Amino acid sequence: xxxxxxxxxxxxxxxxxxxxYTVVLTKGGLNGDIVNMLAITGAVALVVITVxxxxxxxxxxxxxxxxxxxxxxxxxxxxxxxxEVPKGWAIVFLLTLVWGMWYFTIGxxxxxxxxxxxxxxxxxxxxxxxxxxxxxxxxxRLVEMGESVFLAECKVCHGLSxxxxxxxxxxxxxxxxxxxxxxxxxxGSNNELIGMEMPMPDRNGLFNATSGALIxxxxxxxxxxxxxxxxxxxxxxxxAGTCAACHGGDGKGMDYVAPNIVAxxxxxxxxxxxxxKKGAIGQMPAFDRLNAKQKEAVGAYITSLSK
Amino acid sequence: xxxWLEKHPFFFAVAVFVTIAFAGAIEIIPNFAQASRPTxxxxxxxxxxxxxRHVYIKNSCNACHSQLVRxxxxxxxxxxxxxxxxxxAYDRPFLWGSKRTGPDLMRVGNxxxxxxxxxxxxxxxxxxxxxxxxxxxxxxxxxxxxDTAFAEQLTVAKFFSVPYNKPVPMKDGSSIVVKMGSSxxxxxxxxxxxxKLIVADMKDQDVKDAxxxxxxxxxxxxxxxxxxxx
Numbered sequence: 001x002x003x004x005x006x007x008x009x010x011x012x013x014x015x016x017x018x019x020x021y022t023v024v025l026t027k028g029g030l031n032g033d034i035v036n037m038l039a040i041t042g043a044v045a046l047v048v049i050t051v052x053x054x055x056x057x058x059x060x061x062x063x064x065x066x067x068x069x070x071x072x073x074x075x076x077x078x079x080x081x082x083x084e085v086p087k088g089w090a091i092v093f094l095l096t097l098v099w100g101m102w103y104f105t106i107g108x109x110x111x112x113x114x115x116x117x118x119x120x121x122x123x124x125x126x127x128x129x130x131x132x133x134x135x136x137x138x139x140x141r142l143v144e145m146g147e148s149v150f151l152a153e154c155k156v157c158h159g160l161s162x163x164x165x166x167x168x169x170x171x172x173x174x175x176x177x178x179x180x181x182x183x184x185x186x187x188g189s190n191n192e193l194i195g196m197e198m199p200m201p202d203r204n205g206l207f208n209a210t211s212g213a214l215i216x217x218x219x220x221x222x223x224x225x226x227x228x229x230x231x232x233x234x235x236x237x238x239x240a241g242t243c244a245a246c247h248g249g250d251g252k253g254m255d256y257v258a259p260n261i262v263a264x265x266x267x268x269x270x271x272x273x274x275x276x277k278k279g280a281i282g283q284m285p286a287f288d289r290l291n292a293k294q295k296e297a298v299g300a301y302i303t304s305l306s307k
Numbered sequence: 308x309x310x311w312l313e314k315h316p317f318f319f320a321v322a323v324f325v326t327i328a329f330a331g332a333i334e335i336i337p338n339f340a341q342a343s344r345p346t347x348x349x350x351x352x353x354x355x356x357x358x359x360r361h362v363y364i365k366n367s368c369n370a371c372h373s374q375l376v377r378x379x380x381x382x383x384x385x386x387x388x389x390x391x392x393x394x395x396a397y398d399r400p401f402l403w404g405s406k407r408t409g410p411d412l413m414r415v416g417n418x419x420x421x422x423x424x425x426x427x428x429x430x431x432x433x434x435x436x437x438x439x440x441x442x443x444x445x446x447x448x449x450x451x452x453x454d455t456a457f458a459e460q461l462t463v464a465k466f467f468s469v470p471y472n473k474p475v476p477m478k479d480g481s482s483i484v485v486k487m488g489s490s491x492x493x494x495x496x497x498x499x500x501x502x503k504l505i506v507a508d509m510k511d512q513d514v515k516d517a518x519x520x521x522x523x524x525x526x527x528x529x530x531x532x533x534x535x536x537x
Binding site: 168 | 423433
């Protein structure tokens with residue numbers, strides 16, 4: 001008998017014996033359990049198949065001889081038979097060539113994944129959706145949208161009820177506070193509230209036409225509370241003499257000259273969101289990342305608060 | 308020509324490695340160098356800002372706040388433009404995060420102000436209803452460690468060529484110069500000058516008094532740092 005088969009039988013017998021020893025002869029054993037039976041059947045099958053396959057191929061290496069016609073070329077003593085390339089291989093090889101050319105020229109450069117590319121596509125889709133659903137909303141829906149933007153962006157300073165959280169920011173339930181008016185008269189203003197750089201002079205440039213002199217401390221106090229109270233109380237003649245020239249007799253402002261100081265307008269709010277603002281309370285940063293419709297909506301919401 | 312290599316597997320392997328490494332290097336290094344260069348508009352941290360960054364790290368702000376805006380519409384709507392690698396050129400270490408308990412702070416300087424930070428650090432829930440952030444009142448009392456900040460400035464200027472005292476290009480085409488002191492006294496004077504600009508917008512009288520006495524409470528440095536995040 002061939003030595004190889006003998007070794008195969010010895011190893012099989014040894015492995016099966018070891019399996020028998022570890023499973024059947026130890027505590028617990030098969031225990032009549034179907035899962036244990038299956039496992040042991042698998043183990044026996046593995047041993048037998050492994051040994052059979054190994055023996056087959058080792059035998060083949062020992063006995064096989066190569067036949068066929070050799071090609072003329074040889075590479076460092078290694079020759080090649082003149083066999084046909086298997087058809088399946090040849091087809092796959094050609095297909096790979098075609099696919100490779102497609103991938104190299106069109107596939108990868110055009111379809112390559114890019115995170116920023118995906119982001120840009122996302123933005124386009126989102127903007128189109130926004131345009132479709134919200135670009136033309138007006139009235140209550142605009143105010144609702146403004147409220148939601150306000151709650152996301154503005155409430156951390158102006159508070160949930162837009163009251164400015166105890167003076168930490170402007171109280172948006174009224175157009176303007178007396179201390180802000182006073183501050184602006186004393187320091188002037190260039191907050192681009194009308195969308196362009198058009199500075200309001202400080203007190204050294206504010207001439208009271210009624211009294212014929214620069215505005216005085218007492219007059220500033222009076223006119224500040226007059227404006228803050230919604231154009232009522234004492235100070236009407238100071239207002240008429242000093243402020244009305246730009247802000248209008250009724251305080252509603254003039255386009256490109258001076259902002260409305262009796263009521264919020266969407267344009268005023270949009271401009272503040274675009275440029276930020278610095279005044280009596282402190283600095284408000286710009287929120288220019290909101291889009292035009294969102295700014296308009298915030299303007300509508302804030303306008304609705306003081307109506 | 309490579310016949311010899313074919314007979315020597317070891318040297319053949321070395322040659323393969325060298326070839327692939329070379330190809331990899333010329334593919335990777337130029338892009339990498341481009342991406343890690345500071346973006347236009349990114350300036351080195353000033354002395355006070357760097358000290359504030361140390362305060363930020365010391366108080367583990369980065370445990371809850373990331374500094375990395377990812378390229379998603381929802382994030383750029385909320386925090387501004389997505390982050391670019393060159394924006395971290397002067398961050399050692401960068402303060403990215405994998406978990407946001409609080410909002411991202413990569414560009415907080417664009418939409419929060421000095422006085423807001425002051426109110427917020429004293430009592431976060433007072434300005435943000437329902438906020439779970441604790442208050443950081445000790446920042447108003449502790450003094451800022453300018454020495455360490457200056458030491459870091461010196462080190463990075465020397466070893467990483469961080470452009471202190473040199474013009475740095477800005478987005479609008481202008482350029483700014485971030486000053487670094489020539490000595491520790493000089494650095495402290497520069498930091499104090501920066502601190503005075505910050506406290507001008509603050510309301511806490513104790514902090515104002517401290518700065519008037521040439522001391523810099525940690526809150527001032529932290530606010531300087533947060534304002535610089537744009």
